[in-house]
Amino acid sequence: MAERRRKAAELGTAGVRPWGVDFTPDHSCLEAAELAPAVPGEAGPQVRVAGRLLRLRPSGGIAFADCFDATGRLQLMARMDGPAPRLVELLSGLDLGDIVGATGAMGRTARGEPTLDLQELTLLAKALRPPAGKHSGVVDQELRYRRRYLDLLSTPQHQVAFRQRSAILRALRQVLDGSGFLEVETPILQPIPGGGEARPFITHHNALGTDFYLRIALELHLKRLLVGGLERVYEMGRVFRNEGLSPRHNPEFTLLEAYAAYADRSTMMALSEQLVGAAAEAARAIGPVPDSTATLTPPFRRSSMSDLVGAVLGTDPLALWDRPEELAEAGRRRGASIPERAPVGELFFALYEQLVEPNLRDPVFVTDYPVEVSPLARRGPDPRFCERFELVVEGRELANAFSELNDPLEQRRRLEDQARRRERGNLEVPPFDEDFVEAIEYGMPPAGGIGLGVDRLVMLVLGAANIRDVLLFPTLRPE
RNA sequence: GCCGCCAUGGCGCAGUGGUAGCGCAGGGGCCUUUUAAGCCCAGGGUCGCAGGUUCGAAUCCUGCUGGCGGCACCA
Known part of the structure; x- marks a missing residue:
């Protein structure tokens, strides 16, 4: 030099x-x-x-x-x-x-x-x-991530994935814009983090003399906008979760959430098919995608969680709902580890997560989640379950959607239940958010909402095994 | 957080107990059709860090740091 x-x-x-x-x-x-x-x-x-x-x-x-x-x-x-x-x-x-x-x-x-x-x-x-890397390209993983410009420069093929990512983001926006959704921006700095379960990052505001949290989800502010009469809103933005790093987890990642008044779970199912299909198509137009991306062509099959769990257990979990010990025993026999002193809905969900979800390969809408694990979703005809679905592909949750709970009395009860779990030491459960419940008390229209993990979607479409291959500057320990 | 693997000049690599080498890059020189151009010359590394074993450590052992992979948690 x-x-x-x-x-x-x-x-x-x-x-x-x-x-x-x-x-x-x-x-x-x-x-x-x-x-x-x-x-x-x-x-x-x-x-x-x-x-x-x-x-x-x-x-x-x-x-x-x-x-x-x-x-x-x-x-x-x-x-x-x-x-x-x-x-x-x-x-x-x-x-x-x-x-x-x-x-x-x-x-x-x-x-x-x-x-x-x-x-x-x-x-x-x-x-x-x-x-660097005139012949070989930059192959050192750390160097590739820390000095991405050297990676992009020495191996121009690596630029393609990021052009594809850009095309996917554009396609998602086009679908939503074309369906009358308004793109909005809501606070990243929040006095109370909510809308999901995760440890938040904490930061401090000097002039106000108070701590803030970096948001872990977009949901609660977007719902406030439903109350305000913006009937179709979405936000695609960075959220932050203070959790471990892995090939599929970065502490900051991009989440898309969309909410539509006078819509419900089935609307969101159709919308998620549109979004995923458009994403796959957009990526294909820019560069190569693996053959497996073909499976991302809608429509996707749907199956209720109790059917899926029942198929693995060989017995109907609904019939055992009042006998959780028997349900737990059936799960244990299949090798599941059973949460202690958990309500039956949580137990049932644990069986699903351990015995079913990892084995789901093709896209499938898993429907009807227990109320206990869905604090913001509306109950369905069977009051034990919510009108909720997750789109699961290759064992991973790609999207999560439901008919939104707009009953302020029940919403208050459910969040108070959560707050009690927090007091028992579970720091991933958000604290009670009075301001949010108050908003719902003014009247939130019935609505459908969806959350979609954008990085996961990009990984899936591009066949990337590591989230760092779809993030230009993944989080690393400072040098 | 736990477990495993890895760490040698700017980049890519070789070297598994005897005092560190190759290609590219960088420096000097030659070359009027090259395309990973070629040829000649010279230079550059306390082998991630700190200890230990040994007459002797890049090489064996321990700890630490960083990276990668897996598990756990989630999107």
């Missing part, structure tokens, strides 16, 4: 500014290459291109360089018997990683390579550090 600093200084004294020069290309590298004449030796059109030099091949009286931009590669050539002989020395003296603007006529070399015959060469940015 010291050598490159010296070079930059030398260029400065020679009247070449190593940085801060403007240059407007009129062609991309790909476009320029396509303008090359078919026959070697012929002169094609004039072009201006800009990009980064990632290979240099000086060869005495002639010099070649490969210039890369977002569209691809273009060979540059300077020669002593060409239009600008002095550029041979200039080009030969540049370093890998330097960013240049180039002007000249497109031609084709004897070997058939589309090549820009340089007339002008402008240094736009001197690279003080060399690009």
